[in-house]
Amino acid sequence: MVTGKTVALKKVRFDNLEPESVKFMARKVLILRRLDHPNVVKLEGLVTSRISCSLYLVFRYMEHDLAGLAASPAVKFTEPQVKCYMHQLLSGLEHCQNRGVLHRDIKGSNLLIDDGGVHRIADFGLAMFFDPNRKHPMTSRVFTLWYRA
Known part of the structure; x- marks a missing residue:
């Protein structure tokens, strides 16, 4: 279907259709289908390719990520911008956690920003479901090394 919208495609890697990879x-x-919030990337759809036997996740196109903007000498965040981005980040995280989703990989490159200043949490590759009423141990080995506490 042709919509005229610019989208981003993320190729999903399959390691020879190993059961763990499919899972x-x-x-x-x-997880992505469970989330619907202005500050969380929305899965717009799925696309398959018969030629390459690939699966692609379709998302709204976002122009920037926070890490790239912060690394640019031309970009200086104002205090109101920082407050706005923090509010949007916390709002998105609250939505995820209220729906039983832990992101587990919050970092600048996973925080997308469009030209209108809307901030969205992206990359749920390490995310998992959780139930606050069920106490079961979680692994302590899931993190991005640079951001480890």
């Missing part, structure tokens, strides 16, 4: 991809799609 990982299915969890990611289930």
